[in-house]
Amino acid sequence: MARTLKSKELVNTRLATNYGGWMYCDECNENIGYLCYSTYDRLELNYKCNCGSIGSVLLDFEDSKTGRDCEDELTLIKNRWCCPKDHEPLITILDKKVSAYEMKITCKACDNIYKKNK
Numbered sequence: 001m002a003r004t005l006k007s008k009e010l011v012n013t014r015l016a017t018n019y020g021g022w023m024y025c026d027e028c029n030e031n032i033g034y035l036c037y038s039t040y041d042r043l044e045l046n047y048k049c050n051c052g053s054i055g056s057v058l059l060d061f062e063d064s065k066t067g068r069d070c071e072d073e074l075t076l077i078k079n080r081w082c083c084p085k086d087h088e089p090l091i092t093i094l095d096k097k098v099s100a101y102e103m104k105i106t107c108k109a110c111d112n113i114y115k116k117n118k
């Protein structure tokens with residue numbers, strides 16, 4: 001089912017579709033990661049691409065819940081960061097393509113907000 005976006009702020013970044021799929025650096029056109037369409041409620045991502053460009057992504061939906069901060073670590077399963085509680089796949093960040101990143105992602109299934117930095 002399609003969801004209605006509330007916020008969509010992309011800086012130096014392109015998304016393959018409206019609110020998910022491959023994410024590309026606008027400067028060098030490299031893909032920097034993959035965002036799963038239906039499992040997140042909110043994404044805040046700031047990163048530095050290997051080409052030097054600094055990009056960011058902010059996405060949430062009309063029906064997004066507030067979420068609650070959580071100290072648990074995301075689980076990495078085949079390149080994809082997943083919720084440790086319900087194992088929902090959330091996002092892939094291609095570590096080799098970015099020199100640094102900071103992310104906060106809310107799992108739609110359990111409302112936990114996970115943080116990840118490099």
Ligand SMILES: [Zn+2]
Nearest residue numbers: 025028049051
């Ligand atoms: Zn780049």
Ligand SMILES: [Zn+2]
Nearest residue numbers: 083086107110
């Ligand atoms: Zn979850």
